[in-house]
Structure formats: structure tokens, C-alpha cells
Amino acid sequence: MTAIYLASASPRRAQLLEQIGIDYQVLPVDIDETPQLNESPEHYVCRLAEEKASAAWNDTRRTEPWPVLAADTSVVLGSIILGKPANRDEGITMWRQLSGRSHQVLTAVCLCVGLKKRSALSVSEVHFRHLSDEEIHAYWQRDEGYDKAGGYGIQGTAARYIDRIDGSYSGVMGLPLHVVDQLLQEWDAT
Ligand SMILES: Cc1cn([C@H]2C[C@H](O)[C@@H](COP(=O)(O)OP(=O)(O)OP(=O)(O)O)O2)c(=O)[nH]c1=O
Numbered sequence: 001m002t003a004i005y006l007a008s009a010s011p012r013r014a015q016l017l018e019q020i021g022i023d024y025q026v027l028p029v030d031i032d033e034t035p036q037l038n039e040s041p042e043h044y045v046c047r048l049a050e051e052k053a054s055a056a057w058n059d060t061r062r063t064e065p066w067p068v069l070a071a072d073t074s075v076v077l078g079s080i081i082l083g084k085p086a087n088r089d090e091g092i093t094m095w096r097q098l099s100g101r102s103h104q105v106l107t108a109v110c111l112c113v114g115l116k117k118r119s120a121l122s123v124s125e126v127h128f129r130h131l132s133d134e135e136i137h138a139y140w141q142r143d144e145g146y147d148k149a150g151g152y153g154i155q156g157t158a159a160r161y162i163d164r165i166d167g168s169y170s171g172v173m174g175l176p177l178h179v180v181d182q183l184l185q186e187w188d189a190t
Pocket residue numbers: 007008009010011012013028029052071072073074075084105147148149150152153154155172173174
């Protein structure tokens with residue numbers, strides 16, 4: 001298998017690709033992540049993953065014909081999309097909303113070569129036990145939650161509050177590895 005471009009600035013996504021031994025070069029892109037009016041969470045993450053992949057494919061820093069892989073992760077409470085908190089107060093508000101209930105983590109992955117794109121969506125259900133305000137404030141004393149959808153990282157200290165997950169651990173972390181493997185295998189078969 002050839003190497004791929006990873007259209008992402010997320011250190012978690014790079015770490016996850018390394019975990020399954022995929023050769024990659026990072027090619028982060030910057031796109032507008034504003035949701036469209038009445039856009040469903042599923043449509044939103046898939047659209048962003050595809051836009052990130054296309055932006056990287058069209059980037060002049062790309063010198064090899066390798067496939068481009070991009071992903072987007074959002075935390076969803078009902079129909080509310082929780083992205084990355086802009087500041088500590090927003091993070092605390094998100095944690096109060098997440099406390100004592102389940103939410104969904106959607107991660108869309110897109111593999112792109114030119115106009116050919118393949119996308120897939122991973123949906124996981126994550127349950128936080130009830131959190132006291134003291135626990136929420138203690139978490140937000142640290143720097144962990146800012147660059148993460150929903151303001152938490154399952155791979156960090158937030159794990160102590162997560163009592164159930166139904167879905168893909170790597171998907172919650174930002175890159176569902178079974179989906180990546182499947183997309184790459186389909187690609188190799190074409
Ligand atoms: C829910 C959750 C999210 N995250 C992270 C994964 C993503 O980096 C981030 C979601 O934001 P994204 O916008 O999907 O990704 P990003 O801006 O970090 O990187 P890029 O667009 O360049 O690919 O949240 C965790 O690390 N752990 C978690 O448990």
C-alpha cells in the first residue's frame with residue numbers, strides 16, 4: 001500500500017494512524033467550519049470531512065499522488081452540535097450539558113483522490129456519569145478540553161467519568177480505525 005496524506009492538524013489522528021502502521025504525511029488545511037442553516041449533524045460532519053479532503057487535494061504543498069484522508073468529529077446532544085469550546089466558560093457549560101446522560105460522537109472520514117471521494121460515518125454513544133460542579137471545574141483547571149469536540153478527550157482524564165461507550169473508541173478520539181482500514185482496502189481494490 002502507498003502512503004497517504006493526512007489532511008489534519010489533530011495530533012490524535014496522526015497518533016491513531018501510527019497505531020495501525022499507516023505511512024502518512026500531514027497536510028493540515030483550514031476550512032470554514034460554520035454549520036449551514038438547519039444542517040443535520042450527520043450532514044455537517046460528512047460535509048466537513050469532504051471539504052477538508054478536497055482542500056488538501058487542491059493544496060499546492062501536495063506533491064505526491066497519494067490519497068488524501070480527512071475526518072471531522074462532533075459531539076451531538078439531541079440535535080445540538082457541540083464543537084470545540086471557544087473558552088473555559090463554554091467548556092464548563094458543555095460539561096454541565098453532558099453530565100449524567102448519553103450523547104453521540106459522530107466522526108466522518110473521507111478518502112479522496114481528485115474528484116473521486118469515498119466517505120463513511122462512525123456513530124458512537126458515550127455516557128458520562130453525573131458530574132459535580134467541583135469535578136467540572138477541576139477538569140477545566142487543566143488545558144485538556146479546549147481543542148476537542150464537546151470539550152473532552154476520552155483518551156485523557158475525562159475517561160474517569162465515562163461509564164459506558166457503545167461504538168468505536170478510536171472514532172470518539174477522532175479517527176475510527178476500522179473505517180479507515182475499510183476505505184483504504186476498498187481503494188486498493190479499485
Ligand atoms: C470527543 C473527542 C474529540 N477529540 C478531538 C478529535 C479532533 O482533534 C477534535 C475535533 O475537531 P475536528 O474539527 O474534527 O478536528 P481538528 O480541528 O482537531 O483537526 P483537523 O480539522 O485539522 O483534522 O476533537 C478527542 O481528541 N477526543 C475525544 O474524546
